[in-house]
Amino acid sequence: MATVVLACGVLPPSLQDAVHDTVPDPVTLSGVPGRKELKLLDELAATYLPADSTPSLDEIAAQPDVPHQASPVSAPQEPDEPVRVVVVGSDAALAAVVTRLMRIDALWISVGFVPTDATSSIATVWGLDAGQLPGAAALDTALTGAAQPTALIRDDTGTVTLGCAEIFHAGSTMVGEVIVDSETLFLNDSSVRWNGRPGPYGARFVPTTGAPGLAATPLTTPSTQDSVAAQHPPKKRLFGLLGGTAQPGGVDPDTVLTGRALQAGGEKLTVVRDGVAHPRPVSSVTFYRHLRDGQFVRR
Structure with missing residues (x-):
């Protein structure tokens, strides 16, 4: 198997040692690699699969019986040699790499991940135990573990979400609506500044x-990614007579909807994908x- 290890950003010493002891020539990239840095993926795909005889995305979409919610399947492509890309870095780094693979239609390349953050959402979704595996063990899993077909979530900007995405209005309750497939998850028409009390603050989803x-x-309290709410914490209530202040990042565990698509619309929505905020507020987004x-x- 042809393997390329991408070391993204400054790695913890334990991972630095593990990478250099195990991999003779890792590729060093920035913390969140951009399109120019990731051109190497285009070259990698072209080298091992010069021509793809399988149905194109347009041909798949045109089929009358596309199994939109079927279980994930192995890639149908047959490259000259199996190819794996291992990302050592943050959730944002991995999302950037997989986004590039999706955009060049090279998802037949298997992907391993060595998280550098013990709170990695992707590690949780993928069952990697980011805070427990030592560097060498995590790297060995990424290099030699079996690749599993996995549903992939993208949005209308052509960006993937692998661990977690959140939609909210910075600093206050979210005015808008969120629909999963055909069911309403969230609906609110009034804006209230963060005051320490639970309310309709937006939505969070994780890929399955x-x-x-x-x-x-x-979201029942502001997102932990909401910098506006973080800058204006509510005042503590006198002697706690009215109850304690709710903490950011709260969700409603009794309300969970699953589906293949999520649509959100509202006023000045902030969208955060795998820890990276969209550069400007939007009025709608579809995953x-x-x-x-x-x-x-x-x-």
Whole structure:
């Protein structure tokens, strides 16, 4: 198997040692590699699969019986040699790499991940135990573990979400609506500044490794990614007579919807994918399961 290890950003010493002891020539990239840095993936795909005889995405979409919510399947392509890309870095780094693979239609390349953050959402979804595996063991899993077909969620900007995405209005309750497939997850028409009390603050979803594709729940307090709410924490209530202040990042565990697509619309929505905020507020965003599945090393 042809393997390329991408070391993204500054690695912890234990991972630095493990990478250099195990991999003779890792490729060093920035913390969140951009399109120019990731051109190497285009070259890698062209080297091992010069021509793809399988149906194109347009041909798949035109089929009358596309199994949109079927279980993920192995890639149909047959490269000259199996290829694996291992990303050592943050959730954002991995998302950037897989986004590039999706955009060049090279999801037949298997992907391993060595998280550098013990709170990695992707590690949780993939069952990698980011805070428990030592560097060498995590790297060995990424290099030698079996790749599993995995549902892949993307959005209308052509960006993947692998661990977690959130939609909210910075600093206050979210005015808008969120729909999963045909069911309403979230609906609110009034804006209230963060005051320490639970309320309709937006939505969070995580990809499901199998069908249908994603699971979503309402945010009951501001996102931990909401910098505006963090800058204006509510005042503590006198002697706690009215109850304690709710903490950011709260969700409603009793309200969870699963589906293959999520649509959100509202006023000045902030969208955060795998820890990276969209550069500007939007009025709408759609996430949906990609027609091809990823081939990811997970448990």
